[in-house]
Structure formats: structure tokens, C-alpha cells
Amino acid sequence: AIDPQFHENRDQVDEHEGHSVWGPVDEPEELGIHGTHVAVDFDICIADGACVEDCPVDVFEWIDTPGHPESEEKADPAKEAQCIDCMLCVDVCPVDAIDVDPG
Template sequence: MGKVAIESLGYRPKPIDPDFLTKYPETGTHHNHKVYAEGVQRYDEDGKPYPTKLGIHGTMVAVDFEACIADGACMDACPVQVFEWLLNPGKMGTGQDLDLSDKPELKAKYACDKSDPIRESDCIFCLACEIS
């Protein structure tokens, strides 16, 4: 599938909040990484409520699931394969995300597939995911 057109999302993602660790509660764990702000209403770049409340996954390698637009760039750049598609397990990289265009229930819940930092502990802090 590849990068989701921002216009099709119905909201404007904004960069991850650098203070998320202190600003939002830890709300759970997923694939051995912490999740913050799941279930918490947060707001997009225009100050409008995000349609989902999936939270921020990871601590050292943090992915804001509301802001993730399934472009796969972080996966393609990562030399140690920290990421995998949330809805297409075992797959990673551009074009390997699950196409939600014919899956209205998943589209309503997730908006698009998400880059899940399932191997966060393998991160070598090269920051390739951030600059990609």
C-alpha cells in the first residue's frame, strides 16, 4: 500500500510530543514496550481531536500511533529492524503495510497501519528512523 495520503486521513498529524513521558500516563504494554496515552484524547496540528486514541508506543523508540501515516520510511531506514507493521505482522518496509481501503472496521479503529517498535530493545540509537 505505502504512504497514506494525509488528506484521506481527515486530520493533520503533528510531530510526537517531546514531553510525552511526563505529560501522558503509561497505559499499558505491547510487544515488550510501554504504551503511553492510549485512550487519551489528543489533538492534531489544527487543534482538532484525533479520531483514534491509540497512544504512543515505545519509550526509547517512540511511535505516536496517531501521527504514523504508514509510509514505512522508519522501517526502511532502520539497520536493526526494530519495526514491523502492526496490522501485517512479520512484514516491514514501504508497501508492506496492510491496505485498509476495503476494511472499514480496521480503518475506523486505526486510520491506517502503524509502525510498531516490536524490537525496541534492539535499537542502536542511530536515529535513522527520525531523519528518514
């Protein structure tokens, strides 16, 4: 599962579409965590898609990640600022790849 303390245990190594990327990153096999308020651990995500389908405010967008061992698409928290903290995505992800911190 995603580390809920990732912002303390990892370094912000990049930005992607206006949100942070938390390392380590070693493309294409290791992609890190995308987002801060809505954080998706790309190295855990298996592209199940429940988060993309269920988010009521369309925070997520698919991005292609060819060569990643878990899946070649990831749910990117492209519009994390729109999140209303409903926690649906956290509940539906089968591999616990998402952390939402309402604080």
C-alpha cells in the same frame, strides 16, 4: 510532531509486545504512543514506511490498526531494545511521528 516530553505529559496505560503504551487510548480512533526508548506516536503515523525500510537493526514491525483516521497500519517499535541510536528513523519520518532518546 510527537511530544518529546511524552513520558512526563502522558500516563503509561498499557503494554504491547513488551513495550509501553502511553495514553490516552480510545480504540480504534486514538491509539497513543508505543514504545519508550523508540517511541512512535500512532495518532500521527501515516504508514509512510521509511522507518521500517531504513532501520539498520529492524526495530519496527507493521501492525494493523483498522479504523484509525490517519492510517490502517502502524510501525510498531517491537524490538526497541535493539536500537543503536542511529536516529535514521527520526530523520526520515515525514510527519515526525518518532522520538528516539539516546539518554
